[in-house]
Amino acid sequence: MPALQSNPGDNARAGSFDAVVVGAGFAGMYMLYRLRGLGFSVRVYEHGDDVGGTWYWNRYPGARCDVESMQYSYSFSDELQQEWDWSERYAPQPEILKYANHVADRFDLRRDIQFSTRVESAVFDERANRWSVTTSDGHTVTAQFVILATGCLSNARMPDIKGLSGFKGKVYHTGHWPHEPVDFTGQRVGVIGTGSSGIQSVPVIAEQADHLTVFQRTANFSIPARNLPLTDEERQAFRQNYREIRRFAREEARNGIYTDMPDRGALDDGGNERRERYEARWSRGGLTFMSVYNNLALDKAANDTAADFVRQKIAEIVEDPETARLLQPTSHPIGTKRICIDSDYYAAFNRPNVTLVDIKANPIEEIVPTGVRAGDKLYEVDALVLATGFDAMTGSVAKIDITGRQARTLNQKWAEGPRTYLGLMSNGFPNLFLITGPGSPSVLSNMIVSIEQHVDWIAHCAAYMREHGCETMEANRDAEDTWVAHVNDVAHGTLYPQANSWYMGANIPGKPRIFMPYIGGVGQYRQICNDVAAKGYEGFTMTAAERSKKAAVS
Numbered sequence: 001m002p003a004l005q006s007n008p009g010d011n012a013r014a015g016s017f018d019a020v021v022v023g024a025g026f027a028g029m030y031m032l033y034r035l036r037g038l039g040f041s042v043r044v045y046e047h048g049d050d051v052g053g054t055w056y057w058n059r060y061p062g063a064r065c066d067v068e069s070m071q072y073s074y075s076f077s078d079e080l081q082q083e084w085d086w087s088e089r090y091a092p093q094p095e096i097l098k099y100a101n102h103v104a105d106r107f108d109l110r111r112d113i114q115f116s117t118r119v120e121s122a123v124f125d126e127r128a129n130r131w132s133v134t135t136s137d138g139h140t141v142t143a144q145f146v147i148l149a150t151g152c153l154s155n156a157r158m159p160d161i162k163g164l165s166g167f168k169g170k171v172y173h174t175g176h177w178p179h180e181p182v183d184f185t186g187q188r189v190g191v192i193g194t195g196s197s198g199i200q201s202v203p204v205i206a207e208q209a210d211h212l213t214v215f216q217r218t219a220n221f222s223i224p225a226r227n228l229p230l231t232d233e234e235r236q237a238f239r240q241n242y243r244e245i246r247r248f249a250r251e252e253a254r255n256g257i258y259t260d261m262p263d264r265g266a267l268d269d270g271g272n273e274r275r276e277r278y279e280a281r282w283s284r285g286g287l288t289f290m291s292v293y294n295n296l297a298l299d300k301a302a303n304d305t306a307a308d309f310v311r312q313k314i315a316e317i318v319e320d321p322e323t324a325r326l327l328q329p330t331s332h333p334i335g336t337k338r339i340c341i342d343s344d345y346y347a348a349f350n351r352p353n354v355t356l357v358d359i360k361a362n363p364i365e366e367i368v369p370t371g372v373r374a375g376d377k378l379y380e381v382d383a384l385v386l387a388t389g390f391d392a393m394t395g396s397v398a399k400i401d402i403t404g405r406q407a408r409t410l411n412q413k414w415a416e417g418p419r420t421y422l423g424l425m426s427n428g429f430p431n432l433f434l435i436t437g438p439g440s441p442s443v444l445s446n447m448i449v450s451i452e453q454h455v456d457w458i459a460h461c462a463a464y465m466r467e468h469g470c471e472t473m474e475a476n477r478d479a480e481d482t483w484v485a486h487v488n489d490v491a492h493g494t495l496y497p498q499a500n501s502w503y504m505g506a507n508i509p510g511k512p513r514i515f516m517p518y519i520g521g522v523g524q525y526r527q528i529c530n531d532v533a534a535k536g537y538e539g540f541t542m543t544a545a546e547r548s549k550k551a552a553v554s
């Protein structure tokens with residue numbers, strides 16, 4: 001029986017809520033907290049049997065956050081940020097999950113979350129102006145608002161490789177890792193995929209496995225994390241300055257991370273000075289490598305200087321020249337695929353028990369019961385790890401059968417790519433909100449900064465509607481068209497579209513190629529959202545309860 005320790009009011013007992021929230025990751029939990037604080041009745045549905053979202057599912061060896069833990073944390077409660085002790089510069093997955101559980105307990109969230117339950121469908125009733133939400137346990141509830149807190153990287157993608165189902169060993173997907181410990185001791189393991197998940201897991205699996213074969217289709221740029229235990233002094237320094245750190249991350253940083261802002265372009269420095277700056281960032285480690293200069297995402301010649309630096313580092317670390325050459329990315333400008341942050345990834349290839357296989361030159365032909373056949377060669381393995389990524393940003397939304405006005409589904413509307421106004425709503429789907437949806441900075445930012453901004457905006461909006469007697473809110477078609485064009489224009493002013501990335505939907509066969517996140521930066525985006533709200537939700541139509549009833553009847 002799905003867990004629910006709710007103490008609902010009369011309406012909620014009758015299956016009628018102010019809001020249904022889909023997902024109990026960081027977005028869903030905070031959404032519940034905010035709406036509950038405003039006196040709304042809320043039911044959260046979560047497919048997993050506990051909170052944590054992406055951190056609940058991604059338990060693969062080496063999984064840890066690539067944003068520093070003191071910044072990858074909620075800011076809405078000063079008590080919470082003052083009392084929680086992060087142990088390392090980059091928190092490992094079990095610690096992030098522990099934090100999510102702590103938040104759920106501390107704010108008593110679980111009583112409104114129904115676990116082990118998928119939302120199967122949501123249908124908008126134009127007469128009642130309410131959503132009917134049907135779940136995997138066969139129940140249907142109604143709600144004024146449906147809020148999709150489904151996560152951008154939650155829909156793990158199994159690759160379509162011939163013979164996979166016939167493999168006789170164990171097959172694991174990094175995004176759907178078992179809850180019980182996996183021990184690769186004495187085994188020959190194959191890892192397919194060299195994005196962030198593969199790059200984090202390879203050094204850890206290499207330590208355990210008898211032999212590890214890494215199947216690489218596209219080499220990726222990775223920067224050392226330089227992870228270390230956090231000292232009390234470091235934690236204190238953050239805590240004392242949290243007010244300014246959070247303000248900067250929200251309002252000034254492009255990516256929601258507190259860091260130095262670059263004041264010059266890469267070509268403004270001479271070769272020696274540039275190299276020194278890259279060296280300093282490489283030694284410091286982490287995502288801020290890409291903010292050493294202000295034009296790395298804009299100017300190919302500038303970008304090449306950073307890419308060359310990292311390629312050179314790879315050549316210095318990896319002893320075998322042919323392996324080093326294969327690991328040097330050449331297919332895309334640095335940073336145009338999500339840059340990876342690793343702990344000893346390149347050095348792992350110096351181990352005698354690790355082999356790199358170039359499946360770009362010699363594609364996987366098939367998986368046979370005992371291994372992987374590529375380039376006419378059989379690589380025998382006992383276990384396979386698929387680090388093959390996600391149907392990102394839209395995949396989890398698409399799994400829910402969402403029907404808006406005039407019986408049109410969201411999947412029909414988004415068949416040529418997602419269309420939203422501000423990444424928050426889509427025309428034709430009143431009172432349906434997305435948290436960190438396509439068209440918002442989301443995955444290009446510190447996710448928690450973006451989640452908090454969206455949740456706060458949606459919460460204010462719901463309160464505003466209640467205060468003004470409004471029953472529905474809907475993105476206007478023209479505002480949506482203008483926003484989609486703007487998101488596109490901004491993206492095409494950068495180098496990002498040059499990569500076959502999951503940002504573009506390029507990892508999913510048949511998915512329309514559209515740059516999905518908004519690249520204008522979280523500070524600018526926040527300002528736009530605030531301005532829209534200040535102008536009475538410009539670009540949205542809100543309908544008062546009486547008017548909308550008449551409109552629906554006529």
Ligand code: N01
Pocket residue numbers: 064065066067153159160161174192193194195196197198199200217218338359364387388389390443502507
């Ligand atoms: O997935 P990916 P990921 N045959 O899509 C390859 C976040 N994240 O799970 O590039 C062979 O990046 C594919 O090859 P190619 C982070 O935002 C964060 O690693 O398509 N190979 C690629 O190498 C990240 O960007 C953290 O040629 C196949 C790999 O699989 C996002 O999640 C940690 C294949 C997939 O890479 C996704 O990362 C981990 C096939 N059929 C993840 N299909 C943090 O630190 C795919 N590939 C917070």
